[in-house]
Amino acid sequence: MTDRPNIVLIVSDDHGREALGCYGNPIIETPHLDALAADGVRFTNAFCTTASCAASRSVILTGMHNHSNGTYGHTHARHHFSCFDDVRTLPAILAEAGYRRYRVGKQHYAPDRLFPFDKGLPAGRFGRDDVAMAEACREFVADDEPFFLYWCSHNPHRAGVVADHPLRPNGFGNPQESFAGDRETVYSEDEVVIPPFLSDTPEVRAELAQYYQSISRLDRGVGRLVTILRESGKLDNTVIIYISDNGAAFPEAKTTLYEPGMNLPCIVRSPLHTTRGTTCDGLVTWADLTPTILDFAGLVDEGRRFHGDSFVRIIDRESPDDWREEIFASHTFHEITNYYPMRVVRTKRYKFIWNIAWKLDYSFASDLWSSASWQAALNGGAERFGARSIDAYIHRPRFELYDLVNDPSETVNLVDDPSYAKLAYGFAEKIERFQRETCDPWIHKWEYE
Numbered sequence: 001m002t003d004r005p006n007i008v009l010i011v012s013d014d015h016g017r018e019a020l021g022c023y024g025n026p027i028i029e030t031p032h033l034d035a036l037a038a039d040g041v042r043f044t045n046a047f048c049t050t051a052s053c054a055a056s057r058s059v060i061l062t063g064m065h066n067h068s069n070g071t072y073g074h075t076h077a078r079h080h081f082s083c084f085d086d087v088r089t090l091p092a093i094l095a096e097a098g099y100r101r102y103r104v105g106k107q108h109y110a111p112d113r114l115f116p117f118d119k120g121l122p123a124g125r126f127g128r129d130d131v132a133m134a135e136a137c138r139e140f141v142a143d144d145e146p147f148f149l150y151w152c153s154h155n156p157h158r159a160g161v162v163a164d165h166p167l168r169p170n171g172f173g174n175p176q177e178s179f180a181g182d183r184e185t186v187y188s189e190d191e192v193v194i195p196p197f198l199s200d201t202p203e204v205r206a207e208l209a210q211y212y213q214s215i216s217r218l219d220r221g222v223g224r225l226v227t228i229l230r231e232s233g234k235l236d237n238t239v240i241i242y243i244s245d246n247g248a249a250f251p252e253a254k255t256t257l258y259e260p261g262m263n264l265p266c267i268v269r270s271p272l273h274t275t276r277g278t279t280c281d282g283l284v285t286w287a288d289l290t291p292t293i294l295d296f297a298g299l300v301d302e303g304r305r306f307h308g309d310s311f312v313r314i315i316d317r318e319s320p321d322d323w324r325e326e327i328f329a330s331h332t333f334h335e336i337t338n339y340y341p342m343r344v345v346r347t348k349r350y351k352f353i354w355n356i357a358w359k360l361d362y363s364f365a366s367d368l369w370s371s372a373s374w375q376a377a378l379n380g381g382a383e384r385f386g387a388r389s390i391d392a393y394i395h396r397p398r399f400e401l402y403d404l405v406n407d408p409s410e411t412v413n414l415v416d417d418p419s420y421a422k423l424a425y426g427f428a429e430k431i432e433r434f435q436r437e438t439c440d441p442w443i444h445k446w447e448y449e
Contacts, residue, residue, distance in 0.1 A: 004099075004146040004298050005271060006238040008225070009289070011060065011150070012218055013053065013106055013157040016248035017265040018195040019208075019215050027193055028212050029185050032223030033267065036242060038277045040269030041315050045283045045348065050331040051246040051254055051261035052365075053157075054108045056286060058083060060245070061090045061109060061150075063290030063306035065330045067440045073333025075110040081333070082110035088304060090290045091115050094148050097299055102140045105133055105152035117150070128155055128173040128214070130221020131182045134228060142232045146297070153221060156214030158249045158367045162206075169206035169372045172214035172249075185216040196409050197252040197260045197386040203376035204250075211248065239296050242267040243286065251374050252386050252393065255334045255365050257344045257353060258410050262329055268315055272296070275316035282314045282323045283348065307438055328434045332442070338363040341442055345430045351410065352427035353400040356445050362394045387411050399424065 017023040021030040022037040048056045050066050058064075058071035062083065066072060070084040083089070091101045095116050103120035119140070126133040130153050137149060159173040178184045192208040194200045222242070229235040244264045247253035253260035266284065287308030295310035314320040329344040340363045341356040368374060377385050385393060387409035401415040401424050414420040435443040 005296055006145055006147050006149070006234055007099075007293055007296055008149045008151060008229070008238055008240045009060075009293065010222060010225070010240065010242045011057065011106075011152045012242075012244045013152070013154050014246060014249040014254055015156055015215060015218070015244035015265065016195075016253055016260055017244075017263065018193070018260065019156075019212060019248065020265050022267070023265060025193055027187070027191050029216050030219040032219045032226065033242060033265075036222070036226070036240060036269050037267045040240070040267055040277075041273070041275055042279050043266035043268070043284055044279050044281045046243070046264055046266030047262045047283075047285045047327055047329065047346070048244075048246050048264055049262075049285050049287055049327075049329045051256055052331065052334040053106075053245050054079075054081065054110075055331070055333070056245040057108050059286045060243075060289050061115065062087055063090070063287055063308050065287060065307050065328075065438050065440070067330050067332060067442065068307065068438045071109070073338070074335055075108055079333075079336045083114055085114075087114060089115050090293060091117050091148070091150070093290075093294060093299065093304075094297065097297060098146075099297065100140070100144065100147040101150070102137065102147065103150045103152070104136055106154050107152070128159075128175065128217065129179040129182065130155060130218050131224045132179065134221050134224035135181075137225060138228050138232070141228055141234055145234070145237065148293070148297075151225060153218045155218035155221075156211050156249075158371070162210065165206065167203050167206045167372055167376075169203065169210055170367070172207075172210045174210055174213045174217070182217070182220060185213060187212045195260065195386075197258070197388075198250060198373065199377060199382070199385055201373070201376055203372040207250070207371065207373050236271055238271065239293075240267075240269040241289070241293075243289070249365075249367060250371070251364075251368050252388065254368065255331070255338065255340075257329050257331055257342050259351075259404070259408070262344075270296070270315060272312075273316040278316070278318055280314060280316075280318055280320070281348070282311060282317070282320045283325070283327045283346075284311045285327050285329070326430065328431070330438075330440065334363075334365045338365055343431050343435065343440075343442070345427050345434070349403060349405050350423065350427070351400075351402045351404055352415075352424065352431070354428065354431055355396045355398055355400070356442055358396055358398040362396060399428070401427070
């Protein structure tokens with residue numbers, strides 16, 4: 001093993017941890033991600049800081065909250081958010097250190113010049129064929145070390161409707177026939193596991209079956225990539241990190257900072273650590289990823305200011321007692337029309353949410369609004385969706401406080417309970433301090449609104 005390991009960062013698109021074998025789903029077939037967890041460490045308290053694709057990826061690649069780096073929401077088309085010119089990105093720093101840098105799959109960051117990869121294959125070149133996307137990395141992996149590979153699947157993001165299905169569920173990018181060299185895993189709607197944040201309806205089951213199929217294809221792509229690393233002789237000197245950008249593309253998850261939207265899979269397989277097949281319950285966020293990867297690369301923080309910290313030192317510790325006690329999250333936009341700013345502080349037990357524009361109705365991402373799952377609830381006159389009432393989902397209070405131990409579905413708001421007043425006030429102070437430290441433009445809302 002060389003002094004500087006290779007680093008592979010795998011980012012899936014809208015993969016909630018409720019649909020992963022190693023996180024407890026007994027039905028979905030994810031043998032390769034499960035094997036990665038068995039050969040590494042699975043984090044149980046890992047969080048994106050904003051539950052929207054481009055904004056989350058900006059945090060992943062800068063170590064800065066999106067309200068500070070400028071990517072307040074989507075980067076593409078008319079949404080047009082992007083990082084500020086003075087932001088230092090992960091690939092830029094790794095370039096200075098002599099790492100080869102390769103990007104394949106979904107891009108979704110801007111501007112391109114701030115993210116200097118040696119080579120980046122066109123974002124749509126492989127579509128949903130993750131096995132082919134892995135094969136495209138073979139030559140790069142076989143070349144000189146050290147390297148950084150940013151491998152970003154489009155699965156299991158929503159795409160297209162299954163027109164010949166009576167319920168017209170979204171197809172999550174699933175092909176009608178298997179891609180060459182691959183074989184689709186198809187799920188019965190009767191066998192899927194309904195998580196608490198979703199309702200048990202035919203439409204939800206139909207969409208979950210499609211969602212599972214897309215995830216299994218992603219898993220096979222990860223498996224092929226690991227095989228390529230092994231065949232090239234590079235696996236024993238390669239750190240592999242698996243995450244998702246945000247939660248599943250279902251209501252109550254993606255674009256929300258409720259648990260299904262932000263508490264995500266994080267698997268780390270490191271040749272520098274001896275622990276295998278264990279868990280770590282330390283609180284980590286995607287703001288920690290850039291400093292963590294730089295730490296793996298042997299690069300010290302020479303005056304660079306990140307909003308996260310390296311978690312390398314806690315990877316092989318199941319319950320580190322000298323780690324942080326709270327994490328923060330910040331969501332403002334999804335699409336340009338989806339303005340619903342939230343700031344969050346979360347401990348292992350409590351979550352406090354400040355809905356900054358709370359007088360507005362919650363704003364839906366277009367694909368979530370049009371989903372068969374949501375439309376069936378609206379058209380059927382349902383009062384609830386999952387564990388929450390539809391009214392409570394759309395009309396939120398200014399502050400929300402939840403005891404996650406006793407109320408994991410986050411339905412009992414404690415903020416007006418006098419016995420929790422001191423706790424709520426303390427959390428509000430923490431959020432305001434966090435905003436000042438991270439140069440959050442929305443801090444003025446405390447004073448003016």
